[in-house]
Amino acid sequence: MTRRKHDFFLHNIESINVIEVGKPLYKTIKGNWLSEYFKNDNPIVLELACGKGEYTIGLASAFPATNFIGVDIKGDRIARGSKIAERKGLTNVAFLRTDIKYIEEFFNEGEVSEIWVTFPDPHARPRQEKHRLTHPHFLALYKRLLKPGGTLHLKTDSPELFAYSVEQVKSANCVDLQYTTDLYTSSLNEIHLGIKTTYEQLFFDKGFTINYLQCKMGAVL
């Protein structure tokens, strides 16, 4: 392990805004984010595959009365977001280090108001389909986490993953679907608040257009 990575991992151990294996909250946080961590009654929004957490930080700065949790498996990436949140004094931010497939170990049904999935790995090969974060089993999982009528957002540079995802959300009976294959020239542009993630910037600079969809995924009563 490089010295830099080691420092990031040390940061995560010491930082209160990082919840990861070995910390007391890791085992007790499910269903208790508001009482045990945020100490308020505000809604919870997740950024899945958050990397350095640009959405988590950007949205938390714009909406102080909402709680934001970035989720990723890679500790060194989360550490960067965590440090920025600390520097900015954002108390409405947390980072959870876990594989998203285990996320129900950390949230009750209906505990979440909104989910952003930001530039997930495309997993282009057919045999990798089950790892795509818009595979039907992930969509079913998001549906359970979201409050009735809760919103799912997806941003990706990958046209293949995007076409796949549009089909999957339609099959999952999501409602009020809106989407574009060129966010920056679209009327949906305002929704993303101008926040660009690290991967988004990389692909944008290479001339890719940004694909975006949103729909209401929570079980509508």
Ligand SMILES: C[S@@+](CC[C@H](N)C(=O)[O-])C[C@H]1O[C@@H](n2cnc3c(N)ncnc32)[C@H](O)[C@@H]1O
């Ligand atoms: C392409 S990067 C995008 C990072 C960031 N959202 C951005 O746009 O810059 C994909 C991220 O998803 C995370 N990831 C992929 N599959 C995951 C999973 N099953 N559970 C948790 N994190 C995952 C990776 O660790 C990586 O940080």
